Amino acid sequence: MTANIVKNTLFLKRRQESPYNSGFYKEKDKHANYTSYFSNFAKNNFTIIMSEQLFDDLHIFHSLANELITDFNEKGISSKINSKDLLQKFNLSLNNEGLEDKELKELLKDLILHTPKTSGKLFFNQLFGGLNSKAVLGDLLAVLLNNSMATYKIAGPMVEVEKEILRKISQLISYPDSSGGTLPTGGSMSNFMALIISRDKKCSKSRISGNTQNLICYTSENSHYSIGKNASFSGIGRENVRYIKTNEKGEMIPDLLRTEIEKDKEKAFIPFFVNATLGTTVMGAIDPIYDISKICKQHDLWLHIDGCYSGSVIFSKKYKHFVKGIEHSDSFCFNPHKTLGTPLSTSIFLVKNQKDLHDSFSNKAEYLYQTDDDEYNLGQTSFECGRRNNALKFWTLWKSVGTNGIAKMVDQNYHLANVARDYITNNKDYTLYSFEDSLSVCFNYKNYDPKIICTELYNHNKLMIGYGKHKGNEFIRLVSINRENSEENILNVFKVIETFCKNNL
Numbered sequence: 001m002t003a004n005i006v007k008n009t010l011f012l013k014r015r016q017e018s019p020y021n022s023g024f025y026k027e028k029d030k031h032a033n034y035t036s037y038f039s040n041f042a043k044n045n046f047t048i049i050m051s052e053q054l055f056d057d058l059h060i061f062h063s064l065a066n067e068l069i070t071d072f073n074e075k076g077i078s079s080k081i082n083s084k085d086l087l088q089k090f091n092l093s094l095n096n097e098g099l100e101d102k103e104l105k106e107l108l109k110d111l112i113l114h115t116p117k118t119s120g121k122l123f124f125n126q127l128f129g130g131l132n133s134k135a136v137l138g139d140l141l142a143v144l145l146n147n148s149m150a151t152y153k154i155a156g157p158m159v160e161v162e163k164e165i166l167r168k169i170s171q172l173i174s175y176p177d178s179s180g181g182t183l184p185t186g187g188s189m190s191n192f193m194a195l196i197i198s199r200d201k202k203c204s205k206s207r208i209s210g211n212t213q214n215l216i217c218y219t220s221e222n223s224h225y226s227i228g229k230n231a232s233f234s235g236i237g238r239e240n241v242r243y244i245k246t247n248e249k250g251e252m253i254p255d256l257l258r259t260e261i262e263k264d265k266e267k268a269f270i271p272f273f274v275n276a277t278l279g280t281t282v283m284g285a286i287d288p289i290y291d292i293s294k295i296c297k298q299h300d301l302w303l304h305i306d307g308c309y310s311g312s313v314i315f316s317k318k319y320k321h322f323v324k325g326i327e328h329s330d331s332f333c334f335n336p337h338k339t340l341g342t343p344l345s346t347s348i349f350l351v352k353n354q355k356d357l358h359d360s361f362s363n364k365a366e367y368l369y370q371t372d373d374d375e376y377n378l379g380q381t382s383f384e385c386g387r388r389n390n391a392l393k394f395w396t397l398w399k400s401v402g403t404n405g406i407a408k409m410v411d412q413n414y415h416l417a418n419v420a421r422d423y424i425t426n427n428k429d430y431t432l433y434s435f436e437d438s439l440s441v442c443f444n445y446k447n448y449d450p451k452i453i454c455t456e457l458y459n460h461n462k463l464m465i466g467y468g469k470h471k472g473n474e475f476i477r478l479v480s481i482n483r484e485n486s487e488e489n490i491l492n493v494f495k496v497i498e499t500f501c502k503n504n505l
Contacts, residue, residue: 056101060101060104060105060108063105064105064108064109064112067109067112067113068112068113071113071117072117072119072120075117075120076117076120076121076122076123077116077117077120077122077123077461077462077463077464078113078114078115078116078117078461079114079461080458080459080461081114089114090107090110090111090114091107116464118130119131119482119484121485121489121492122462122463122464122493122496123464123482124463124464124465124466124478124479124480124482124493125464125465125466125479126466126479127281127308127309127338127479127481128335128337128338128339128344128481129479129481129482130341130481130482130483130484130485131341131342131343131484132340132341132342132397132409134396134397134399134400134401135336135340135341135342135343135346135393135394135396135397136343136393137393137396138392138393138394138395138396138397139342139343139392139393141392141396142388142389142390142392142393145158145389145392147388147389148385148386148387148388148389149162149183149378149379149382149387149388149389149390149391150368150377150378150379150382150385150386150387151368151369151370151371151372151376151377151378151379152371152372152376152377153370153371153372155378155389158389158391158392159376159378161391161392161395162182162183162378162389162391162395164395165183165348165391165394165395165398166179166180166181166182166348166350168398168403169181169314169348169350170350172314172315173314173323173326173327173329173332173350174326174327175327175332175350175352176352178352178353178354178355179350179351179352179353179354180350180351180353180354180357180358180381181348181349181350181351181354181357181381182349182357182378182381182382182383183346183347183348183349183387183390183391184333184347184349184382184383184384185345185347185384185387186308186335186345186347187224187226187306187308187333187335187347188224188226188229188230189347189349189383190306190308190333190347190348190349191224191226191227191230191275191304191306191333192226192230192233192234192383193331193349193357193360193361193383194273194275194302194304194330194331194333194349194351195217195227195230195231195234195236195273195304196234196360196361197302197331197351197356197357197359197360198217198272198273198302198304198330198331199211199215199234199235199236199272199273200356200359200360201272201302201356202215202270202272202273202302203215203270203272206235207359207360210235211234211235211236213270214240214268214269214270215236215240215269215270215271215272215273216240216241216242216264216269216270216271216272217231217236217240217241217242217271217272217273217274217275218241218242218244218257218260218261218271218273218274218275218301219241219242219243219244219252219274219275219277220243220244220245220246220250220251220252220275220276220277220280220287221243221244221245221246222246222250222252222277222280222281222282222283222285222470223243223275223277223280223306224277224280224281224306224308227241227275228241240269242260242264244256244257244260246285248471249283249285249435250280250282250283250284250285250470251285251286251287251288252276252277252287252288252292254288254291254292254295257274257292257295258295261295261299261301265299271299271301272301272302273301273302273304274292274295274296274301274302274303274304275304275305275306276289276292276303276304276305276306276329277305277306278305278306278307278309278310278311278313278322278323278334279307279308279309279310279311279438279439280309281309281468282440282442282468282469282470282477283434283435283438283440283442283468283470284309284310284434284438284439284440284479285435285438286310286322286323286437289305289323289324289325289326289328289329290324290325290328291325292325293325293328293329294328296328297328302330302331303328303329303330303331304329304330304331304332304333305323305326305329305331305332305333306333307323307332307333307334308333308334308335308338308347309335309338309339309439310322310334310339310439311323311332311333311334311335312334312336312338312339312340312406312409312410312413313410314326314334315403315406315407315409315410316407316410316411316414317407318407318411318414319410319411319414319437322437329352330351330352330356331349331350331351331352332349332350333347333348333349333350334347334348335347335348336348336394336397338481339409339410339413339439339481339483340394340397340406340409340410340483341397341409341482341483341484342393342394342397343393345390346390346393346394347390348394354381357381358374358380358381361380361381361382361383362374362380362381363380365379368385409483410483412483413439413480413481413482413483414437414439414480416480416483416485416487416490417438417439417440417441417480418436419487419490419491420441420478420480420490420493420494421434421436421441423490423491423494424441424443424494427494429445429446429498430443430444430445430494431443431444431475433470433473433475439479439480439481440468440477440478440479440480441477441478441479441480442468442470442475442476442477442478443475443476443478444475444476445476445497445498445501446501448501448505450467450474450475450476451467451474452505453467453476453497453500453501453505454466454467454476456500456504456505457496457497457500460500460504462496462500463493463496463497463500465477465478465493466479476497478493
């Protein structure tokens with residue numbers, strides 16, 4: 001034991017002298033008497049050898065994290081590698097014998113520096129981007145804790161961390177005290193859970209004997225593609241999804257929804273579910289929730305709001321009017337990883353009545369649920385059992401900045417979108433296709449093909465930005481969801497496009 005303590009004392013001293021030591025091991029450095037520290041460590045029944053290995057690997061992580069953060073600050077984008085060249089570029093094969101740490105570290109470094117940098121200042125390709133440092137801290141701790149959220153016995157206080165998030169979100173959208181929720185793996189799963197609950201509410205026997213009725217669900221033609229998939233998974237059937245036409249902004253037209261519902265009733269079909277979108281994937285359009293809610297109430301339909309893209313507006317006093325009528329919905333979801341910088345994936349799903357969640361997803365499992373009641377055994381209200389702790393990262397962010405701080409983050413996203421729109425509308429070489437109050441800024445530059453521009457910018461390692469289509473128009477789509485960007489970063493996008501087109505197209 002003494003030999004191990006001395007070994008770890010020298011090990012920690014090397015830590016202190018490491019050029020990478022920039023505070024990562026500061027807590028350990030407070031212990032002037034290293035021998036005493038490790039003696040106490042041993043008395044607490046920790047395995048010193050295992051602990052040393054973990055510290056070794058965390059040291060590797062710290063070094064690689066420094067490399068990665070420096071690289072995306074300096075370059076903003078990774079060099080593209082042709083997919084057919086990956087096996088030649090990297091040693092990805094899994095062999096009988098392992099690598100030494102030094103060789104593994106170099107391989108990992110090469111991999112991460114060639115992986116797309118979603119937090120870089122030249123990344124505008126997906127509906128997520130940028131990382132909040134406090135959320136990263138929470139997620140790293142969740143990895144080290146490695147809890148499952150199925151029961152209180154294995155999650156402990158993390159159960160209350162998740163429940164506090166759900167309580168506060170429920171208050172923000174004026175759901176009653178009877179509400180409840182969970183943190184699924186993503187928006188597709190949130191939408192799936194809403195569909196299952198609404199199916200079971202309309203046809204209670206479907207959970208036991210299967211769906212034997214012609215249940216019909218409704219969503220806009222611009223809604224997320226998961227709605228069709230989920231209809232297939234749930235037994236509703238893809239053919240029983242009605243895609244409602246949208247206006248020029250991409251918003252569902254309520255009168256057409258009402259007409260479709262009435263048509264289906266005349267055919268003896270059973271309408272049961274409406275999905276309203278709070279931020280469509282391409283245009284960032286927001287369906288008229290209040291008008292849709294009145295139709296749902298009239299026909300006794302479950303109203304789910306898919307707010308995965310723009311649902312964070314619930315925090316903002318300035319933009320909360322976008323969700324007028326949200327309190328009349330039956331379920332709601334949004335993804336903090338899309339607009340608030342929490343690591344993937346962070347999805348929050350709420351229902352107005354916790355009992356509905358329990359009725360659809362609870363199941364007996366005596367080998368698992370052995371202590372406490374179902375209120376603290378979260379596996380009884382979620383689709384997954386071995387669900388990782390996705391709550392701590394968002395709680396850490398929220399706790400560090402407060403509700404007002406999150407509101408500022410949301411407002412900054414919209415401010416940056418306005419900066420982009422203002423540049424486009426004041427420049428005759430651009431055509432704007434999107435509308436105000438959207439985080440998606442859709443445009444074309446001169447007469448260049450948007451597909452070619454986006455693809456060649458990517459091929460030449462200049463900018464990662466995507467394209468989309470709406471009402472027959474194809475365009476470049478800039479998503480303003482990285483609140484860490486500055487106005488200069490946004491304006492630089494146009495500079496890059498203009499310079500590249502002039503020199504290359």
